[in-house]
Amino acid sequence: MQEVFAALGLSVLERGWLSSNNVVFQASGGSGACVVDTGYVQHAPQTLDLVARALGGSRLERVLNTHLHSDHCGGNAALQAAWQCEVSVPEASWDAVRGWDQRLLSFEATDQRCDRFEAHRALAVGSTVQLGAAHWDVVAAPGHDPEAVMFFQRDHGVLISADALWEERLAIIFPELVGGDGFGAARGALDVIERLAPRIVVPGHGRPFTDVASALACSRRRLQAFEQAPERHRAYAERALTMFHMLEQRTVPRAALVAWLATTPIFVRMARDVVGIERRAEREAHADDVVARLVRDGLLLQSSAGDLQVR
Ligand SMILES: [Zn+2]
Structure with a gap:
């Protein structure tokens, strides 16, 4: 796993539960250093420190968010203040974040905090982004959050799954809490992951893992139990x-x-x-x-x- 991460210029900062993991990419060729997801606002000073250390003095150019839950984008504002970096968010979240619309963003509903940040680019599903040395596909990951995306690197079979797939357990399927359908979408996202057949998954929480089949089976079992009850x-x-x-x-x-x-x-x-x-x-x-x-x-x-x- 470490050789693949080294080839991709990627390091995973595994965080505690209040903050999501941060996936840091070193600058490579024409592509500046970037980070996928930035943790919770309360940990922002620590995030700044960890990212700076991972980059060893080079400048952070871009932040990308898999989705706009407070534990995934809470460090955006601090990183932006420190490095004036550009922020990319899922296309489906673009309007909400541009206008900082509290009815559409989740922070008010869950009484969680997130400092306001500026977004510059929308991540379109089906497009490709350069992260470090390689190109990554932007893949839809509805279920936990209908607007979420994942990043998949085909050549090395690495998936940044965010909260669509964890090694154990299943993230909350938020739409189901307010009368919407989310279980079907979550099952669909697991099917998509199975078809992509990643060899390594970097989840939003917990350590990176390689036993993808057992993680998928575990998520499906939980999903089925939740659908039934x-x-x-x-x-x-x-x-x-x-x-x-x-x-x-x-x-x-x-x-x-x-x-x-x-x-x-x-x-x-x-x-x-x-x-x-x-x-x-x-x-x-x-x-x-x-x-x-x-x-x-x-x-x-x-x-x-x-x-x-x-x-
Ligand atoms: Zn989330």
């Missing part, structure tokens, strides 16, 4: 988004976390549009149950003063 997918999403919030906030009074779950727009929409709950009191009762389970399962610790922390 969408309430399990909603419960998984609530827990994952709550843990993301807790990783960001570190310590939150229990009552504040319950209120956060009862008022954050994505949960309000999910309750109203999918479950049919309109009243805040009902949402609070449900939120209290979600928090109680996270404490019972040992993911959150509750102090005697009623403060919650990630274990």
Whole structure:
């Protein structure tokens, strides 16, 4: 794997859960140094540092985003401020990001943060981009995010899959939380990956891996289980988004976390549009149950003063 990465001038900065991985490409020929995905805003100083170190003093010319979730583009603004680099986003996200339209961007709905950045180019599905020494295909990756793209390098069989394929587990299928169809699209993206037959996958979270067949099988099993019981997918999403919030906030009074779950727009929409709950009191009762389970399962610790922390 390392020889292939060296040939492509690529290094993977594997990050913790709040930030996505960053894939750094050294400058090569006429193509300047670039990075795919930039982590969460809270880690932006660390991202800046890690990217600078990976580039060993050369200038970052471009940032490319697989999709505009806060954990994938949260470092864009800081990198742009440091290097005045150009930013490329999926074509489907172009209008939202150009106008910084909060109704279309996901940050407000999930109560996550992202500093505003400027986008310069749209990544069209079916086109090719030069990253480092090689050309990479821009491939649609709907499901987790209908606007997401992946990057595929044919000659070396390397796929930057973002959140469309992880080694284990399956990312939240966001459209399903608000009454849309996402499971079918996610299955389609897995089929596309199988047809591309990558030998190495660099996921958005976790280490790069080569056992693609078992990752696909694992994702398909989870997807099928979620399709058969969408309430399990909603419960998984609530827990994952709550843990993301807790990783960001570190310590939150229990009552504040319950209120956060009862008022954050994505949960309000999910309750109203999918479950049919309109009243805040009902949402609070449900939120209290979600928090109680996270404490019972040992993911959150509750102090005697009623403060919650990630274990
Ligand atoms: Zn994502």
